[in-house]
Amino acid sequence: MNIHSLSVKELNNKLNKKEISCKEIVESFLSRIEKVEPKVKAFLYTNGDRARKKAEEVDKKISSGAKLKPLEGIPIAIKDNMCTEGMPTTCASKILSDFKPPYSADVINRIEATGMIIIGKTNMDEFAMGSSTENSAYGATRNPWDPERAPGGSSGGSAAAVAADEAPLALGSDTGGSIRQPASFCGVVGLKPTYGRVSRYGLIAFASSLDQIGPITREVYDSALLFQAIAGHDPKDSTSAGLSVPEITDFLKKDIKGLRLGIPREYFNPEMDSEVKNKISEAIKKLTDLGAVVKEISLPHTEYAVSVYYIIATAEASANLARYDGVRYGSRANKAENLFQMYSLTRGEGFGTEVKRRIMLGTYALSAGYYDAYYLKAQKVRTLIKNDFDEAFKACDAIITPTAPTPAFKLGEKSTNPLEMYLSDIFTISVNLAGIPGISIPCGFSKGNLPIGLQILGRPFDEGTILQIAYNFEQATGYHLRKTNI
Amino acid sequence: MVYETVIGLEVHAQLLTNTKIFCSCSAKFGQTENSQVCPICLGMPGVLPVLNKKVVEFSIKTGLALNCKIQPVMHFDRKNYFYPDLPKGYQISQFDFPLAKAGVIELRSGKKIGITRVHMEEDAGKLVHPEALENAEFSLVDLNRAGVPLMEIVSEPDMRSPAEAKEYLELLRNTLRYIEVCDGNMEEGSFRCDANVSIREYGSTVLGTKVELKNMNSFRNVELALEYEIERQKKVLSEGGRINQETRLWNVDKCITISMRSKEESHDYRYFPEPDLVPFTPAMDWIKEISMTLPELPLIREKRFVSQYNIPLNDAQTFINEKELADYFEECVKLCNQPRVVSNWILNELLAKLKEKNISIKECPIKPVNFKEMIELMDKGVISGKIAKTVFGEMFQSSSSSASAIVERMGLTQIVNTDEIGAIVDSVIAQQAEVVTSYKNGKEKALGFLVGEVMKISKGKANPKIVNELLLKKLKGI
Incomplete structure (x- = not known):
């Protein structure tokens, strides 16, 4: 029995039945990490010692006769842009290479309060800027389905770790598709909650009005449990919603008969990858078989989403990344002879190419004389995109689209052409602009055995319904059961 | 040519809240360097601001005291610039939706000075330089002040003389102290003033090119700096020159203003709405409640x-x-x-x-x-x-x-007993025969001396009125 291949539900059962110990679980994942990391490179840091200590505490609790809650004692991998007190948090950037935050993110506190065990910090595109995890200052992560290919990004480390059974659960963050696109590329489940559902306190900001933390898991059920654990109001985040979170597993007990699913015509064009198109069509048919009612809808402003996103996200990033100035923490260039040089050398050496590109784009968009034409206009179009979704959700309960235009591309294939790379998020970006929840689940495999992802979008704060649809589809198809050969 | 002076003032007032504007650190002045800081006011990666309600309350109170209209919607903006005392690389301030607008302060003459706006923002920290700055290898940063709440109060260019500017400032400071939102201490920097000053031909309705004056840390210095700057501008114009739009610093030792930067060198602050704080509408009831205080x-x-x-x-x-x-x-x-x-x-x-x-x-x-x-x-x-x-x-x-x-x-009770006082008067008359004689010879001043002697002997306790009466009476009888 490979402990690391067991589902979260099975792990919990076996723990409660005392068939395995928490220590064994942690050791199993640590040795799995040791075994596959040379090929996958999903982790920037593994937390072995502290994880073992936590496991001992859990085992003590079990031996005292207590019954564990579903996620207690389960290892979890954390994307390296969430602050973990006393543990390195680098954002995959050179500028934070030595940074250990003096505090933990709200999600980390919730993770620990629930009893999950942090097993390590995962690789990502530097400051979450990218779609392939190639923009990491510490080297690219590989796709466990094909190590020649990218795992997607920016949460590529978390998605690859879950796909390769290095961790049963992971947290990612999603600004324009950074949870869903790597989930699609790696054949796992990635949920981006509604903006404001999960506290951003302690998430190192890329684009504040778009960033959202969410679960990356092997199964929809795990996604629901992890979502439940991290969601909820946080007074430390002024943009966090003051709404209570419903019991999500209740949604998973329901079928999807009569649910109305919208298919946006703008997401299906003749040039789209034929394998993706076929798998999505099959998925839609499957959902119909399960009783859902499918109808075509329109999201007319879809074509502007990528442009709007790269103005708003970069504008916010240009300010969010100003704090890396070498004054208080992080690396500082030591050859500087004056203040200006200290700034320019520190940032010049500390940031990678893509980060610099985006800081420059955002700075330009906010500059005097250009603000109205770029930032202000983009905000107006963002409202139109949001209105499209509001309108669409009057006629349907959820929206079905592909997650990404293609299966995982080859490492290096797009890294020289930023625009082409940006277009790999074309189906995920609108969701962040509108602030609505979205999930990606596996819906089949290409001829080359690469996973293909199905995206389900819901109304604001209605994560329950999209998890319900995802769960019904998953249980009826079983694509989540296929394992990588890594 | 006769010139008219036009002055507008920008005041930064530190609010008397216990804690900072976006975190729960103490806002107390004069503590050990970097002892009042937390991840939020240090601008650590991942932190978020949460607005201190007291700051809004104090600012609304100020807006009301200055007869402003409290705005229905307010939000914060990021003002972007790099400086080592600014931890996030931007200051959270208010740009196009300030808290209050269109107020007025009335001078003693009855003249009304318009208040353009009142807005909330966070203060920066401060740099501590080694004494010989030119050869220094380093500067130190103290972030105790970073995140201390400030109000910026901007006047209309309604003042026509340094004296009016000074009166406006004093009235504004008194008002803030009366409503207990700011201690108004210019030396400690809790009440800071920048001035915009220009001159124009008397009777003209067009504003002249303005110069911004900074670094004036007392009312007296504001007045002196304005007086100096107005004379400087008059001289430039009367010699056929042109005023440059620039920022000038008041040099208190030399009593002159010195150019700091020209308009071309001024920052582009790239203001944009702060996405970490949501737009905010203060409830009417709350405003009413504040106005009652x-x-x-x-x-x-x-x-x-x-x-x-x-x-x-x-x-x-x-x-x-x-x-x-x-x-x-x-x-x-x-x-x-x-x-x-x-x-x-x-x-x-x-x-x-x-x-x-x-x-x-x-x-x-x-x-x-x-x-x-x-x-x-x-x-x-x-x-x-x-x-x-x-x-x-x-x-x-x-x-x-x-x-x-x-x-x-x-034993300071006054002696009003005429017998008691009379006895002292008698003894003085007896002792000071010479003085009595000169008094009799018409030297009226001598009376004062005699009164003084009586008072001295009575240790000041004798009722002066009775002393006077008795002395006059007795001297007459001699």
Whole structure:
């Protein structure tokens, strides 16, 4: 029995039945990490010692006769842009290479309060800027389905770790598709909650009005449990919603008969990858078989989403990344002879190419004389995109689209052409602009055995319904059961 | 050519909240460097601001006191620039949706100075430089002040002279102190002023090119800097030159303004809405509630002091300039109902004593009830005005004692018994035969000396009026 291949539900059962110990679980994942990391490179840091200590505490609790809650004692991998007190948090950037935050993110506190065990910090595109995890200052992560290919990004480390059974659960963050696109590329489940559902306190900001933390898991059920654990109001985040979170597993007990699913015509064009198109069509048919009612809808402003996103996200990033100035923490260039040089050398050496590109784009968009034409206009179009979704959700309960235009591309294939790379998020970006929840689940495999992802979008704060649809589809198809050969 | 001066002022006032604007760190002044900081005000990766409600309350209070319209929707913006004392690389401020707009401050002349806007923002930290800055290898950063709440209060360019600017500033500071939102301490930097000044041909309606003046850390310096700058501009124009739009620093040692940067070198702050804070609408009920807490404002009180207590405007101004002093005055008056007497005692005696001891009126050892008793003792003739000064001095030294206790303890009760005083008068006349003779020979001044001698022997306790009467009577009889 490979402990690391067991589902979260099975792990919990076996723990409660005392068939395995928490220590064994942690050791199993640590040795799995040791075994596959040379090929996958999903982790920037593994937390072995502290994880073992936590496991001992859990085992003590079990031996005292207590019954564990579903996620207690389960290892979890954390994307390296969430602050973990006393543990390195680098954002995959050179500028934070030595940074250990003096505090933990709200999600980390919730993770620990629930009893999950942090097993390590995962690789990502530097400051979450990218779609392939190639923009990491510490080297690219590989796709466990094909190590020649990218795992997607920016949460590529978390998605690859879950796909390769290095961790049963992971947290990612999603600004324009950074949870869903790597989930699609790696054949796992990635949920981006509604903006404001999960506290951003302690998430190192890329684009504040778009960033959202969410679960990356092997199964929809795990996604629901992890979502439940991290969601909820946080007074430390002024943009966090003051709404209570419903019991999500209740949604998973329901079928999807009569649910109305919208298919946006703008997401299906003749040039789209034929394998993706076929798998999505099959998925839609499957959902119909399960009783859902499918109808075509329109999201007319879809074509502007990528442009709007790269103005708003970069504008916010240009300010969010100003704090890396070498004054208080992080690396500082030591050859500087004056203040200006200290700034320019520190940032010049500390940031990678893509980060610099985006800081420059955002700075330009906010500059005097250009603000109205770029930032202000983009905000107006963002409202139109949001209105499209509001309108669409009057006629349907959820929206079905592909997650990404293609299966995982080859490492290096797009890294020289930023625009082409940006277009790999074309189906995920609108969701962040509108602030609505979205999930990606596996819906089949290409001829080359690469996973293909199905995206389900819901109304604001209605994560329950999209998890319900995802769960019904998953249980009826079983694509989540296929394992990588890594 | 006759020139007209045009001045507008920008004031930064530190709010008297216990904690900072976006975190729960103490906002106290003068603590050990970097002892009042947390991940939020240090600008650590991942932190988020949460607005301090008290800051909004104090700012609304200010807006109301300055007759502003509180805006229905307010939001914060990021003002982007790099400096080592600015941890996030941007300052959270308010740009196009400030908290309050369109207010007014009325000068004593009745002239109205418009208030363009009042907005909230966070302060930056400060740099500590080694003494020889030119050769220094480093500077240190103290972030205790980073995130301390500030209000920026911007006036219209309505002032026409440095004196008007000074009066506006004093009234504004008094108002902020009256409503207890700012201590108004210019030296400690809790009340800072920048000025925009230009000149134009008298009668013109077009504004001249403005110069921004910075680094004036007292009312006097604001006035001096403006006076200097106006003369400088007049000279430039009269010599056929042009005024450059620029920022100039007041150099207090040389008493001149020096160019700091031109308009071309000014920052592009790239303001945009702060995405970490949501737009905010203060409830009408809340605003109403805050308006109920507004005290009587200084200029209104000043006018009332003059009319109700019949004291000179100058005296009223002295009281108004320090709220606690005005409160003290009113409390004493309430107890003894002799405003002019109280006013004179405060202005002539008390202020000097406070200054001597270097304490504020809040720490004044003489309680109004003791003050009142002393005046009563004078009224009843128990002590003379002269003895009262002794009693006053004694009360100031030993804060616990009442006036009557001091009079008793020191045996200061006035002598009104004519026999007793008569005996002293007789002995003085007998002792000072020479002086008596010169008085008789028409040297009237000699009388004063004789009165003084009687007082001296009575240790100041003899009733001066009776002394005078008896002396005159007895001298006549000689």
